[in-house]
Amino acid sequence: MPFDITRRHLLQASAAGLALAALPRLAFADEALPEAAKAFGATIAAKGKAGSPLRLAVLSFQGSSFWEAADKGIAAAKDYLAPLNATVDYIQLGTGLTAEAVVAGLDGALSKQYDGIAVCPIFDGTVAKVNEAVAAGVPVISFIADSAQKSNRTVGMGMLAYDAGRKAGDFIVKQLGGKGKIAVITGYLGAPQHTDRMNGALDMIRKDHPDIKIVGPFECKDDDATAYGQAQDAMTANPDLQIIYVTAGGSEAAAKAVRDTGNTGKVGVVGYDDLPEKQQYKTGGEILALIDQAPARQSFDSLAMLHNILAFKAAYPKDIAIDAPMALGKLAKG
Incomplete structure (x- = not known):
């Protein structure tokens, strides 16, 4: 499947003076990452244990091997953050990708007063609800699939x-x-x-x-x-x-x-x-x-970032562009 930040978002980030070239070095300490996360290339390590309990929600879709890969990152982040005083709840949005499904999921997360939300917004129809969450003081990280229309999300992560x-x-x-x-x-x-x-x-x-x-x-x-x-x-x-x-x-x-x-x-x-x-x-x-x-990396890193933002006031670039490596098949030419 799936999303990312747009070229326009990257240009806006560059105009703001963000050091995008340094993004692959975001991990605070690679040795602090669990082996499961290292296996799928996670780059964000938690800075430590939160001083008070944190409740994080992650909203994602299901129905394909792509989303199953994202699930692996969610599961690894949940296990990783649990002893660090952060609980991760997975809100499943179903198999049909629609703005309505995302908005309903965000409504549910806001009603349950989560401290932070990671979500795949995908459609422009989600922008108002994302903005509502941020205006309420809830940091929101968009991973994999951002909307084309710029929302006020705290961080957007994805390929260009x-x-x-x-x-x-x-x-x-x-x-x-x-x-x-x-x-x-x-x-x-x-x-x-x-x-x-x-x-x-x-x-x-x-x-x-x-x-x-x-x-x-x-x-x-x-x-x-x-x-x-x-x-x-x-x-x-x-x-x-x-x-x-x-x-x-x-x-x-x-x-x-x-x-x-x-x-x-x-x-x-x-x-x-x-x-x-x-x-x-x-x-x-x-x-x-x-x-x-890298769907597993993106879901894991998004939750680790939320933990650090909420517990340690960590700051991240508004837009994080991930690498997009190409894997070749046997019959590819050159």
Whole structure:
């Protein structure tokens, strides 16, 4: 799946004089991090035990391997912070990504008077409720999927979606040698992150590589069964199709469709989130590349930051851009 901070947010942070280049060194003491957190690349360590009990809420979605990875970071943070006088409650928002689900979750968290909230806002329709929480004195950290419209959230963490899309586009052009046909499957057309990752690739391709034809986009709503059917239909309708670009959830399903239709080596998938469940398709040749956004790291770091903000008045950059490394599959060129 999923989100991030936008290029506009990064520019605003730069204009404010934030030292973004130093962000990977945010951890106070790497040795203080639990092994589970180190395993998925967490960077924020708690500064110590809170002087009074803290109650933290984290709001996230379910329904895919991506969100399951985010759950691992939440579970690790809950165990890590418990002896440090901070309780983490996980408020599940369900499988359908909507602004209404986020707003309802935030309403519930505010009614229960949590000290701090970590959330994946995703949609612009969540901005007013985030602002309400901050105005009430509750720090809010946006992780993975921020809204395009700027809210007053305390910190926003995520990949730069448009830039990640451009990276995917550059890779696609290289695989095709500047000529061919691709199909695009996105998650939610109303989710800014999905749109930015799509347009980061397609804007460049349309402008600089007119010999690459584009089919779609198709909206799968982060549903694997839908993405599987859309990938099958795209290959059937376009026998000359070479790449399926999946901007959110569904890359594993698209890869399975490639395998099941006997198109391994002819059609490759470029997508996001380098998760263990997708390894078989990287080694099998169906997935050419995955750009990773470290969901477990983001959920863990968000909760550790909330702990430090509330217990020690720690200050963090308003916008934290995470790395977006690309993991290559067996059949990727160069």
